[in-house]
Amino acid sequence: MSRTNSPSLPDSPGTQPEGAPHDPEATPHDPHTVAVTGISKSFGAVHALTGVTLDFPPGRVTALMGENGAGKSTLLKILTGVHRPTTGQIRIDGRPVELHSPAQARAAGIRIIPQEPEIIPHLSVAENVYAGSLPRRRGRILDRAELRRRVEADLTRLGFADVLDPWLPGSRLTPAQRQLVEIMRALTGDTPARLIAFDEPTSSLSEHEVDALFALIRRLRGQGIAIVYVSHRMREIFRLADRVAVLRDGGLVDVQPADDTDEGELVRLMVGRDLTGMFVRHRVATDRLVLDVRGVTTDDVQDISLKVHAGEVVGLAGLIGAGRSELALALAGDLPLRDGNVTIDGKALRSGHPGDAIRAGLGLAPEERKAQALFLHRSVRDNTTLVVLDRLRRFRFVRRSAERELAQQYTDRLRVRTPSINHEVRKLSGGNQQKIVLARWLARKPKVLILDEPTRGIDVGAKAEIYRIIADLAKDGVAVLVISSELPELLGLADRVVVMQGGRITGELDHSEADEESILALAMADDLAGSHSGVTS
Known part of the structure; x- marks a missing residue:
């Protein structure tokens, strides 16, 4: 998918707090953009996030990078209603919103594919996908015909029909299939997805499965969905992302187009020091x-x-x-x-x-x-x-x-x-x-x-x-x-x-x-x- 298909978004100077890094594509008030403005989150004396202002443009892949503990997971949990910010706002359609639960975030079109998929082992793929919204007759009895119709239609629409058996129990799914179930959850429902966050999605996938996942993400990007991609694998970032946002110690330190940066610069932004010699060691093997x-x-x-x-x-x-x-x-x-x-x-x-x-x-x-x-x-x-x-x-x-x-x-x-x-x-x-x-x-x-x-x-x-x-x-x-x-x-x-x-x-x-x-x-x-x-x- 060519990046020229992504909409051109105007700059919006003045939306970042003073002293924050300038994002040339920041558009927190664009009517189609999900954004956070001045978000801070504290857990007692621990400041997990401090004054983060960042938008997630539709039709673009934003890589969210930083060391463990930099605030990435906290930011995702705020976006998906798991945590409420101590200060700051989430803005959707240019208006501030409060998300008190994951259900509210989902209703607003914000979804997350977690690093460790949550699969109910004794339920089928179909039942796992629609858990919480299973079709029923007379309010209580599972409507299996409607469930079959729905899951087969969604599998065909998403291109998963050849790789995912809807009646396979969750306990028998491979790591890759578990990821696909989470993706189906994110892309089904009454409210269309407008932002999907992927948290370390390739940690259990083979190279072939990674290729298939990236093809799907590019397809979603082409449909105008904002993608947030969290990974520690640099190759994936440069292969997939349009822009890279770097967090360090709970603050946003920079946002750059992926084509304008390199691995060394991202490492320096994430850790605040040069790690070019991290493989240096004196080889001291003995005959014992x-x-x-x-x-x-x-x-x-x-x-x-x-x-x-x-x-x-x-x-x-x-x-x-x-x-x-x-x-x-x-x-x-x-x-x-x-x-x-x-x-x-x-x-x-x-x-x-x-x-x-x-x-x-x-x-x-x-x-x-x-x-x-x-x-x-x-x-x-x-x-x-x-x-x-x-x-x-x-x-x-x-x-x-x-x-x-x-x-x-x-x-x-x-x-x-x-x-x-x-x-x-x-x-x-x-x-x-x-x-x-x-x-x-x-x-x-x-x-x-x-x-x-x-x-x-x-x-x-x-x-x-x-x-x-x-x-x-x-x-x-x-x-x-x-x-x-x-x-x-x-x-x-x-x-x-x-x-x-x-x-x-x-x-x-x-x-x-x-x-x-x-x-x-x-x-x-x-x-x-x-x-x-x-x-x-």
Whole structure:
């Protein structure tokens, strides 16, 4: 979709508060524009937003960028009626409005596609899409004929008919299909959508699914819908956005056309400093073998053998479904082995015994930190000290002063942004939650640390800090295995890259010879071989 299809909007000088960054396209009083004016939001002594004035022009994609904790989520929650601003206004059709609930925001045409779709597992796709507005006969009985007519019409209209079975239960949906259900919710109903916010929508999607999502967003933009796009992935921003609005510490620092900026400038705006050296590390791998995996086979992976030495960072690459996360869980004892063995410093681990792995010195930061690693309603202290309580006991009792001291030591070391170590982990940003998972294992002083997608869903500043932590671990002699879907990350961090496809290792590349093309060739080896055999047959 060409950007020339987007309407030309006049400047409206004077709408920004004095001292705020000038947005050349700011039109808060345009009759077709949703805008916020002077929005501030405080939670007690914490100022989440301060004096933000920003419009969202119809037919344009506005990328909303900033570090975790910069105020992006708070701004989206104000737009969608979850939070009410402390000061300032939301303006629609040039008039101030108050949105007291998500239902009111939806009625006003404002929708959000959340980062983690809310799917009711025992209901069908159709019932999930129209939950709250299901067609009924005589006020009580579900009108299945009308539901079928409605969902089939909407699936056809949106182009989802070939990829989404309306009668599939929510529990059986893939991550991509869950996203499509949320998109259908946003685009159906009596009130047409005028603004749709996408919050990290590609975190669980394959490259093909990302392409399909972007095609849909461009189609929505062409229909005059304002799009707000939140992502930490720079490539997506420059591929999709018309303009970029950057928040830092709750304030709007700049709004720029996407074509007039670059990655380095956006990073500086977001974090207030230059991060060009964030992959710099001294390679200190030794000859001491720490992690030795031989012939490991489970229900998901076959005949996996790899080695990681002290002070070495080994990257594990592969496409979605290659078996990388399943291998990590097997090495940590969370999945039983059908064959093979795992040793740490020459000591064999028992299959299916996570406690053995922890005691031997292996730590795992899993891909789904909220579901698999954190107790969200417990404190920073509780989550940090979880795996070292045996070392903090005197007789049968945990020494609470020692526990507090240890938790404070590692939250300070990792620069965790939290009001206190007694703060609930669920209230922290994604980047700070990930640091808590790392702090837990650093407190245990591991010999081997497996990091599965360690920077997924976190901002560039937090990424730089996690890269620093990984470099420090390697410098201290820890053997590090990093699983990542971001190839620049693996290329910047790893001494060697091991590539998987279909549950098997298809190749290994030294840092000096690895590049994106060679990694992708190994990750798609079977597919490429199949296509070549098809041509020659």
